[in-house]
Amino acid sequence: MAEYKRPTTEAEFAANFHPKKPLMSDTEAYYESSRCLYCYDAPCITACPTGIDIPTFIRQINNDNKDGAAKTIYDSNWMGHACGNVCPTEELCEGACVYNHQDVKPIEIGRLQAHATDKVIRSKKKLFITGKPTGKKVAVIGAGPAGVSCACELRMLGHAVDIYEAREKPSGLCVYGVAPYKLTNEEAVDEIAYLQEQFGFNVHYKKPVTGRAELDKLEKDYDAIFIGIGLGGTSALGIPGEDKKGVMGALEFVEELRNKHHATPVGNKVIVLGGGNTAMDAASESCRMGAESVTISYRRGPEEMGAYSFEFDLAKKSGSKALFNVTPVEVLGNGSVTGVKFIRNKAAYGKIEEIPGSEFVEPCDMVLLGTGQGKQVELLKLVSGLTLDQKGRIVVNENYQVDNPKYFAAGDAMNGGVEVVNAAAEAKRAAHGIDQYLKK
Amino acid sequence: MADLRTNLAGIKSPNPFWLASAPPTNSGYQIMKAFDAGWGGAVWKTLGVPVVNVSSRYGAVNYRDKRMVGFNNIELITDRPLKDNLREISEVKKRFPDHAVIASLMVETKEEWHQIVRDVENAGADGIELNFGCPHGMCERGMGSAVGQEPKVLQMIVEWVKEVAKVPVITKLTPNISDITRPARAARAGGSDAISLINTIQSIVGVDIDQFVPYPIVDGKSTNGGYCGPAVKPIALNMVKNCAQHPDVNLPISGIGGVENWRDAVEFILLGATTVQVCTAVMHFGFGIIREILPGLERYMDEKGFKTIDDFRGKALPNIKHWEDLNLKYKVTASINESKCIGCQLCYTACEDGAHQAIALSSDPANRIPSIIDENCVGCNLCSLVCPVEDCITMERRDDGKEHLTWGERTAAGNIPKTFDDPLAGGLHHWVPEPAEALVKKKPKHYKG
DSSP: OSSSOOOSSSSHHHHTTTOOSSOOOOHHHHHHHHHHHTTOHHHHHHSSOOOOOOHHHHHHHTTTOOHHHHHHHHOOOTTTHHOOOOOOOTTHHHHGGGGGGSSSSOOOOHEEEHHHHHHHHHHHEEEEEOOOSSSOEEEEESSSSHHHHHHHHHHHHHOEEEEEEEESSSTHHHHHTSOOOTHHHHHHHHHHHHHHHHHEEEETTOOOOHHHHHHHHHHHOOEEEEEEOOOOOOOOOOOOTTSSEEEHHHHHHHHHHHHGGGOOOOOEEEEEOOOHHHHHHHHHHHHHHTTTTEEESSSGGGGGGGSHHHHHHHHHHTOOEEEEEEEEEEEEEEEEEEEEEEEEEETTEEEEEEEEEEEEEEEEEEEEEEEOOOHHHHHHHTTTTOOOOOSSBBBBOSBBBOSHHHHHEEEEHHHSOHHHHHHHHHHHHHHHHHHHHHHH | BBBBBBEEETTTESSSSOOOOSSSSHHHHHHHHHHHTOOOOOEEESSSSOOOOOOOOOOEEETTEHHHEEEOOOOOSSOOOOHHHHHHHHHHHHHHHHTTEEEEESSSSSSHHHHHHHHHHHOOOOOEEEEEEOSSSGGGOOOOOHHHHHHHHHHHHHHHHHOOOSSSSEEEEEEOSSSSSHHHHHHTTTTTSSSEOOOEEEOOOOEEETTTESSEEEEEEEOOOOSGGGGGHHHHHHHHHHHHTTTTTOOOOOSSOOOSSSSHHHHHHHHTTEEEOOOOOHHHHOGGHHHHHHHHHHHHHHHHHHHHHTTTTTTTTGGGGGGGGGGGOOEEEEEETTTTOOOOOHHHHHHHHHHHSOOOOOOOTTTTOOOOOOOTOOOHHHHHHHHHSTTTTTEOOSSOOOOBBBHHHHHHTTOOOOOOOTOOTTTSSOOOOOOEEEHHHHOOOTTTO
């Protein structure tokens, strides 16, 4: 029932992966911004983890002051353009828009935000003046949303910043893990370049920090260190046959897809294991890559899925089916995957119970594991005085400082993996924690 | 079934909707097209000695995404030769004998007036409208609003026209005057059969902030224009009312100013107009808007049981009093329908910053529904006006309706405040916060201070 034809050219890929929130034209932005009611103490602001003054930037768009709109956005959120595209706005600002209570379509805040920031990124207009140099130097590990946000804020506070990035490109999951119909690599990278141009932080690419020796050097060379390393690769499921050809992590699949586009191999019958947002992305993307059938499987019922309902809706609209209350017990196949054996579950007192004898096999030629990302505990364990909680998340105080006072952390490595906007919000506050520490 | 036929001082038309003298009535082609679409009458673009116009003639006031809520022009009267217009008047009348064709005129000398009145009558015009209103271009030459602003001159010219006119004469008034009834009375004194108002208001619609020139721009320069469109309707309604209520005016009225739908027309008629004239709405949307206007008016009249326009003409006039005759004992306060409230809190901030601090927010931030502090509410309506939800905030009557006391009656009884700190001050017992409370009140994030 493939709704999408398998893309064989860049044009076909682009058509199948048409942006979910395409950039607004000036006219559309004008009409849409005209609708904003300009609520008092607006609920959209409260719903935004970075607390952007949304009614003000919308009014600025409406009054033909798009630089001002972009400034308002970046004042609160250094990932303004990425967030305008990838934020789950349905759950945040747009979900809080009072129009929802009137059965009127909420203001398209995400698209308006992307419209304003896109203008300023393209014009390369500098909106900020960095702080008076303090003579202090901060090392930032990871050039993802947390690291870059922290770097921008630190520069506003006058501290020098060097970012150490393991990979070739900045922006972390914005480049390596977000669904391609939400944000293109160019958009993600352009925003970082725009920020770097006016804030003047250094980014050292392909410079992973992995060993104690590197940490020693950072500790010696810098006054403080910010950890924004995010999470690791997809965790293993721990069932037999997981190593067969055709089984891969959903996140790794998304990364491949973002970089190889239509050249990414995708099976005809794809099973996605998991009920989180990455699983939904992988399912939607497999459909768009022309898979004949895409089946999401989840151990519990639909209402208990970790994914946002709109992401599940998108996966269904793209052509995915779903199996609920099933647990995968084995990946079948002789070298290459040929199917997944499931057992059915029933819910009992909040726990799931397997129903004996209910095993069945769902044939497939590709399995995507949406089982969550592992933590990069090896590195973290090398930092003396850094504590991890039971889930492997870095423990910080209200200043985002770890028990070793020289270290600060935010983003997925600290919060366990949430949204870009959360990383941006936390990292900005962490920069102020660092500033306080450096002033002592 | 409603009968829309009208008769303004003897000028008959199948319905009260006329095109005002303006660009849409520049030619017989346009007027035929309008009559064919359903319009009842048309006042021809002002005839006189043809002018030369500038290029770049109109400017607009847009409000957010709504275009042309206000509109101005620096175009003058017709720039076409009189003989062409006269021939077209004849053609239109031949094809539409039952529709009203009124010739708008503007000339200088008595001889010119006599000549042109005869000419348009001979061409078949059903009436004449004297353009004493145009506030730009022509007034500098002693015509248009220069006449409308001088009642004595106005009266004299009306008298000249009436010396020869056989068809009804309408005097069109300029609003660029402090008391509209003065020229209206002069028109009556001069023998005018009807009045029409308002002409456009002297205006600058906006300034190009990069070139430092107002709109519309003519080779880097501009001039004031005449303002019209939906934004001027309230001014027009008030002036129509003033003329309709004045006992010494007592002339049929053709109402003009921002009419674009059936409801606007009803409002003008309720304030005493017999017909209405439309220009800006047609310049914006074309003659086709009549498709909404006519059935809208018919439905309204049928619902109210009005058989003719005369059945409700002026029906609102007895309800318009002087301020001192309003009942001071009447008391309304706002009421919020919680089931309709969407939590925008515009009412709160409007009342808090712009009125009487009579709306409170819940101490629970999750509850965004404000509440009225009844004892502080003066019943000003502001909250109900800013509320984006229909019928969410209503003004509820709180007095028992038994008492009636007006400022006039209190004045007569000597029961009014007379000194600066008079204990009879109306606001004496109204609660207001102490000034310094403004600085300690909790503010939302991003609000300065």
